[in-house]
Amino acid sequence: MQENTMDKNRRRFLKISIAGLAGASLLPSCIKKMPVDEKPNFVYRTLGKTGIKLPIVSMGVMNTMNPKLVEAAYNAGIKHFDTAALYGQGKSEGMLGEFFKDKPRDSFVLGTKVSMPGIMFGTLNKNAKPQDFINEFDKGMKRIGLDYVDILYLHGPGSRETTLFEPYLEAMKQVKKEGRARFIGISTHQNQAEVIRAAIESKAYDVALVAYNSTYPNVDEIKKAIAEGAKAGLGIIGMKTVAGVVGGGFGGPPKKASEQEITAAIKWSLENENVTTIIPGWQTFDHLNSTIAVMGDLKMTLAERSLLNNINKQAGLFCYQCEKCVPQCPAGQHIPTFMRSYMYAHGYKNMQMARITLDSMNLGKIACEDCDTCKVKCVKGFNVKEKIMDIARLRDVPTDFLV
Amino acid sequence: MSIKRFSVMMFAVISIALTCTAEKTPDVKSLFPDIEGFTRSNDIVSYRPDNLFEYINGAAELYLMYDFSGLNLQQYKDKDENTITIEIYDQKTVNNSFGIYSQERPYECEYLDIGVQATYMEGYLNFYQGRYYVKIAGYNLGAKDREYLTSTAKKVSGLLREETTPPAMLMLFPEKAKVANREEYIPKDFLGYSFFEKAFTAEYQDTGAKSYKLFIIETPDRAALEKSIEEYKKAANIKIDLLKDGIHEVDDQYQGKLLISVKGKYIVGALNPENVKIDQSIIIQVISSLK
Structure with a gap:
């Protein structure tokens, strides 16, 4: 039944696309009035105070170095392309720069990210200077080969402190002032709510690229922060929108997701009108076409919602790895690693990974054995002691027996 | 899951495993050499497929495509807080380690005979060898950048004990x-x-x-x-x-x-x-x- 709906959507999309390609002269007069670069079958939203109008589907260029996929997306009407110095260690930037070098500059919006030491983990370098950031940015610009990028992000801050880290924020303001980046922003995978609020507080950032999907245990808080950001004029872009269904985004190992699951996840993220656009990373033309087709019918069906609810329940088994439990344990046990091991054993039946994860802690005696009452309050409500004692038994199994 | 169900599952796993041999991986600590003038600034940090994104965000997806199974990394600091970071990615096969290396191999760089092949650009040295893809990054090493990174890479290459033949x-x-x-x-x-x-x-x-x-x-x-x-x-x-x-x-x-x-x-x-x-x-x- 769902397959049929997808097929219908795709057929409708292809039909409309062909009409679009046939030229404006063949379109009804009401559609002619639209700006020439807007596709009639696309949905557009405005990216906060930047004023940039974008299709709600953009392209994340982290999974492919295939310029033909970029070309297909561009020709289909995708306008915004997202990359980073970290993707292919700069090759993604180079590939996009090569593709866009002869395209009209106003026909695309290019965002890239600069990674700086310590930003993702909060281990900030006290000797850091704005020039350090600018040097890295210059390397990226050389690879891209354009005069400017549209959005420049600080890659991956996970706290207020790293978001507001003065040397890099100063550097970004300077680059924007020079016109080498039209807008500046942050991308964040962790503690999204805190980072968004810090971006608002900075009064400098224009855009927040936020990991956003239904499986985050604190999704309501993220939604709230997104709403605050949108109200303050911050342009919000969603990423990791399908990570909940393909794994890797909420603590679960990667798995192959069905097309229905992916469609449901995309629709869920776009239901939030404060999210201007999302950046799925296609690897095939089929995925590109099916994602674009979602714009033709954004309403989530009951079956899709039920599918997502089941995935959310499954995600409940996974530790969010927020590490808020770590300081609570009087014995200093690294509880998130135990929880990951537990997830491997019980969620994915991968005993070898469970054991490797346990062994990575070089454990001696399990401290829980001597604790009468566990004081740890897990944000997901896990009974931490019970799970640790359960999974710790795996240490008694010879590794040669585990596959 | 109840303890009873867990025990049944464990029995099944062990029974199946009796006919198989588990994969042996070298002791992680033995892969990280001492670096003169630098001290190890933390314990070895490990990442797995489910949490690699916490370390390299969106770039993780490309590594996962190449069957990434684990990353171990160690950071070193000198007295002036200049750093060297060694990252050892386990990609399971030489095809995969070459694959991810090839995706990140810069067009303009110096090529070196370390592992199967290494690339060097100021601040970065990457090489692949057997199932491993190794990335060594230096921060603020100045004129000694190349010397530090190449000598460290050679030591790691020796410790890996993997073949230096391409796919x-x-x-x-x-x-x-x-x-x-x-x-x-x-x-x-x-x-x-x-x-x-x-x-x-x-x-x-x-x-x-x-x-x-x-x-x-x-x-x-x-x-x-x-x-x-x-x-x-x-x-x-x-x-x-x-x-x-x-x-x-x-x-x-x-x-x-x-x-x-x-x-x-x-x-x-x-x-x-x-x-x-x-x-x-x-x-x-x-x-x-x-x-």
Whole structure:
């Protein structure tokens, strides 16, 4: 039944696309009035105070170095392309720069990210200077080969402190002032709510690229922060929108997701009108076409919602790895690693990974054995002691027996 | 899950395992050398497929495509807080370690004989060896950057105890007219099609110095090859019989013109951009070397 709906959507999309390609002269007069670069079958939203109008589907260029996929997306009407110095260690930037070098500059919006030491983990370098950031940015610009990028992000801050880290924020303001980046922003995978609020507080950032999907245990808080950001004029872009269904985004190992699951996840993220656009990373033309087709019918069906609810329940088994439990344990046990091991054993039946994860802690005696009452309050409500004692038994199994 | 169910599951796992041998991996600590003038600034940090994104965010997805199974990293600091970070990615096979290395190999850099091959640019040295992809980054090392990174890389290479031979498939690409250091390995979704997997590519130059890509796809067996070709014909709306002997020119709606030939379980082809004159003898040479 769902397959049929997808097929219908795709057929409708292809039909409309062909009409679009046939030229404006063949379109009804009401559609002619639209700006020439807007596709009639696309949905557009405005990216906060930047004023940039974008299709709600953009392209994340982290999974492919295939310029033909970029070309297909561009020709289909995708306008915004997202990359980073970290993707292919700069090759993604180079590939996009090569593709866009002869395209009209106003026909695309290019965002890239600069990674700086310590930003993702909060281990900030006290000797850091704005020039350090600018040097890295210059390397990226050389690879891209354009005069400017549209959005420049600080890659991956996970706290207020790293978001507001003065040397890099100063550097970004300077680059924007020079016109080498039209807008500046942050991308964040962790503690999204805190980072968004810090971006608002900075009064400098224009855009927040936020990991956003239904499986985050604190999704309501993220939604709230997104709403605050949108109200303050911050342009919000969603990423990791399908990570909940393909794994890797909420603590679960990667798995192959069905097309229905992916469609449901995309629709869920776009239901939030404060999210201007999302950046799925296609690897095939089929995925590109099916994602674009979602714009033709954004309403989530009951079956899709039920599918997502089941995935959310499954995600409940996974530790969010927020590490808020770590300081609570009087014995200093690294509880998130135990929880990951537990997830491997019980969620994915991968005993070898469970054991490797346990062994990575070089454990001696399990401290829980001597604790009468566990004081740890897990944000997901896990009974931490019970799970640790359960999974710790795996240490008694010879590794040669585990596959 | 109850303890009873867990015990039943464990029994099943152990029973199955009695007929198998678990994979042995070297002691992680033994892979990280001492670096003169630097001290280890933290314990070894480990990442697995489920949390690699916490370390490298969106870049993790490419590593996962190459069957990433674990990352161990160690940071070192000197008295002035200058740092060296060693990252050792376990990609399970040399094809995969080469694959991710090839995706990150810069076009402009110095190539070194460390591991199978290393690339050096100021602040960064990457190499692959056996199942491992190693990345060493220096921060603020100044004039000694190259010296520190190369000497550290050589030590790590010695500690890995892995072969320093490239993937065997790379040997199938003839040297004549081949552009150095442009080979790649794409494990899935090659050319943007989900049915094309495990493709090695190399870049060649025609007589006018224009470049094009040659590719070899190894399928599991002939039946799998025929299925892939059938799906390709359907996706690209191709009518000709690609399974027949010879080199066929096809017009792909996304890729443009392609040359394709099949032999046994292999698909050999070339992306054929406009105005490039492909020397078909190179394709014939590849085909004749396949068994």
